[in-house]
Amino acid sequence: MAAKRRAKAPENGLLIDYEYCTGCYACQVACQQEHRWPAGMGGIRVQEIVQNLPNDKSYLTYIPFPTELCVLCAARTRKGQQPACVQHCMAACMKYGRIEDLAKEMTKPRMVLWAPRG
Numbered sequence: 001m002a003a004k005r006r007a008k009a010p011e012n013g014l015l016i017d018y019e020y021c022t023g024c025y026a027c028q029v030a031c032q033q034e035h036r037w038p039a040g041m042g043g044i045r046v047q048e049i050v051q052n053l054p055n056d057k058s059y060l061t062y063i064p065f066p067t068e069l070c071v072l073c074a075a076r077t078r079k080g081q082q083p084a085c086v087q088h089c090m091a092a093c094m095k096y097g098r099i100e101d102l103a104k105e106m107t108k109p110r111m112v113l114w115a116p117r118g
């Protein structure tokens with residue numbers, strides 16, 4: 001029986017602070033343009049989540065979530081540039097860096113630390 005391949009620990013990733021995400025989709029568009037993805041494909045998808053609450057209330061959350069196609073903008077970061085999605089988010093919801101360093105910045109609620117599959 002073949003031995004199970006052990007996934008390599010990810011080195012870099014994105015820290016997503018979606019508290020102030022306005023759902024403007026600029027990150028999604030920036031990724032599509034940077035990598036020339038056709039419609040319906042891209043490295044990040046902005047999700048709109050409507051949660052019904054008691055007393056006929058509801059709560060709307062936007063969360064930008066990286067997909068299987070995210071390559072962390074390797075061509076840009078090699079040159080010292082920020083990933084396209086990070087650079088175009090006016091609300092500064094995303095930060096690129098080493099997972100180890102980003103984990104230390106997870107100091108508030110409504111944050112997600114994401115790393116691509118190795």
Ligand code: SF4
Pocket residue numbers: 030031032034035042043044066067069070071072073083084085086
């Ligand atoms: S890091 Fe680059 S590839 Fe990944 S979602 Fe952002 S723009 Fe797309």
Ligand code: SF4
Pocket residue numbers: 020021022023024025026027028046062064088089090091092093094
């Ligand atoms: S993460 Fe930033 S760029 Fe993306 S939808 Fe939210 S506010 Fe807009």
